[in-house]
Amino acid sequence: MNKELLKKSQSLIALLLLCIVISILSDKFLSANNIWNVLRQISVNVCISTGMTLVVLMAGIDLSVGSVLAFTSVICAGLLKDGITIGALNIHVGFTIFGGILAAIIVGLLIGLFNGLVITKFSLPPFVATLAMLTIARGATMLYTQGIPISNLGPKFEYIGSGWLIGIPVPVWISILLVLLVVFISQKTAFGRHIYAIGGNEKAAFLSGINIQVTKLIVYGISGMMAAVGGIMVTSRLNSAQPNAGASYELDSIAAVVIGGTSLSGGIGTVTGTVIGAAIIGVLNNGLVLLNVSPFWQQVVKGLVILLAVIIDRKSKK
Amino acid sequence: MLTAYNLKHINYQYFTFTVQHSTLIKSLNHIIVLGGCSLKKLITMKKIIISSVLAVVAIYNSIYIESLDDLKQKKDSNFDFAKYSQDLYQQILAKSQAVELSQLLSSFAENDHANIAKYGNRLGIGSSAYYLVKCQAKILEVQGDRLKVLAAGNRLLDIDTKFIFGNAIRDASGLVKLTDFKTTAEFNKISESLNTIIREKAIPEELKTVKAGDTIDIVGAVKLGEKQHDLLNLSVLPIKISKI
Missing domain, CATH: 2.40.50.420 (Envelope glycoprotein gp160, DUF2291, alpha/beta domain)
Structure with missing residues (x-):
């Protein structure tokens, strides 16, 4: 029983140990400012990783999240700034902040659904399909912006990424709400159980009457939406949409999922575990910066931590 | 006293009741007719109306249209x-x-x-x-x-x-x-x-x-x-x- 509990909370223990070690090495780590900063930074990864967890639970992978983040980010900023001009009707359609956000989320959803459609209808491996989308979305971002950032989106929009609500940064509130929603979906609904069932054994899930194609479609759609929310948060925080935003975010989110204990072969894992995984990556990044570790070494350390997490995961399963 | 016969009888009664109960619901579904619509259709229509209202509210709050001039x-x-x-x-x-x-x-x-x-x-x-x-x-x-x-x-x-x-x-x-x-x-x-x-x-x-x-x-x-x-x-x- 104790062994089981220890196994379940190994990522939480790792996070606590990491925090203790960094706070001993750097006196700035436990300052309120730094903690809020870390929470704000990990909010984006938490959002993306939450969607990614559902995909990985289903034994899939979504490599396109970073590019989808960038694309939805520029779509949101572009619509907020310039709207859409329909010359034939002599009208200009402007977008409110709500409209821009809604449009970005819909675009994210559509890209996710497209990924799901390609994977289910053409039986493409998720790795290949989403890798292709990674390139397509990045290219579309560059085409849309011509490589130029879209800036000055206004103080109201900036509030989403930089504001505070009841003493807590707004992005942290957003990620808490989304995590609670996805935890509810994955643990308390039939749809959530279908995801675990597909990840555990797709054939058995099919034979028990689960609509695999629709479930996959929805899960990839959710992943795209989560990436879009991440994109909105990044855009708002910078008050600017950068065409190269979100590069390598897919790796960070996969790392968070894996460190959080979700099995890459599907069927095992939790969203709360992923949140802890994202926190480990965020704390690690922050700690390495506070300790003045060279950015090149930071990447090496991050890679080693992911490797270690996967090895421990494999060993514990044996 | 519960004998094997009694248990069988109770199960049979329960089965009969369940079948009758579901038949009753189905019948009610068909009986409740409003303007030619069954209950099922009414629920679907309600869902469509709520979704449409939400969509209209979302669009109204999302965009504004002005002339190019x-x-x-x-x-x-x-x-x-x-x-x-x-x-x-x-x-x-x-x-x-x-x-x-x-x-x-x-x-x-x-x-x-x-x-x-x-x-x-x-x-x-x-x-x-x-x-x-x-x-x-x-x-x-x-x-x-x-x-x-x-x-x-x-x-x-x-x-x-x-x-x-x-x-x-x-x-x-x-x-x-x-x-x-x-x-x-x-x-x-x-x-x-x-x-x-x-x-x-x-x-x-x-x-x-x-x-x-x-x-x-x-x-x-x-x-x-x-x-x-x-x-x-x-x-x-x-x-x-x-x-x-």
Whole structure:
């Protein structure tokens, strides 16, 4: 029983140990400012990783999240700034902040659904399909912006990424709400159980009457939406949409999922575990910066931590 | 006492009740008919209506539509003349449409009307046109804000670096149309701010680097009449001076 509990909370223990070690090495780590900063930074990864967890639970992978983040980010900023001009009707359609956000989320959803459609209808491996989308979305971002950032989106929009609500940064509130929603979906609904069932054994899930194609479609759609929310948060925080935003975010989110204990072969894992995984990556990044570790070494350390997490995961399963 | 028979009987009764119960629900579903719609259809319709209302509310709060004319008017009232002129200045230099001064003057000397018309830009129906010209010249003398330079063909040019006013540069560029602006005042404001950039920023910076005897590249604007007789005493409004 104790062994089981220890196994379940190994990522939480790792996070606590990491925090203790960094706070001993750097006196700035436990300052309120730094903690809020870390929470704000990990909010984006938490959002993306939450969607990614559902995909990985289903034994899939979504490599396109970073590019989808960038694309939805520029779509949101572009619509907020310039709207859409329909010359034939002599009208200009402007977008409110709500409209821009809604449009970005819909675009994210559509890209996710497209990924799901390609994977289910053409039986493409998720790795290949989403890798292709990674390139397509990045290219579309560059085409849309011509490589130029879209800036000055206004103080109201900036509030989403930089504001505070009841003493807590707004992005942290957003990620808490989304995590609670996805935890509810994955643990308390039939749809959530279908995801675990597909990840555990797709054939058995099919034979028990689960609509695999629709479930996959929805899960990839959710992943795209989560990436879009991440994109909105990044855009708002910078008050600017950068065409190269979100590069390598897919790796960070996969790392968070894996460190959080979700099995890459599907069927095992939790969203709360992923949140802890994202926190480990965020704390690690922050700690390495506070300790003045060279950015090149930071990447090496991050890679080693992911490797270690996967090895421990494999060993514990044996 | 519960015997095997009793259990079987109870199970049978339960089964019968369940079947009857579900049949009852189905019957109720068919009995409740409102305007020809079954309960199931009503629920679906309710869902569609709620979704449509939500979609309408979302769209209403997401977008606003305005006519392009209103938008243009709004933009014009916030028009940034300084930025527009700065961009225009860069465009004039980047496009490099300037004709060699010697080439332009020989066209005039030969009454080559086709080329004269090609090189010049004119506004309206006036007899004078504005030309964007370039040449290489040697500075003979720096007299305060004036430069006396000797261009190709031993042509003496007088360049006033301080008295840069009027619409010559704007019109010589051929890049600004009167129809782009609502009023003539706004159109002229472009000249005013373009001249200010050249007079107070671009030329003074370049002048710091030159002295008598230096060879320079000049890009400038000249105003010439259709039948210009005096081709010797030309006054060039400088746009850019750079030391070679």
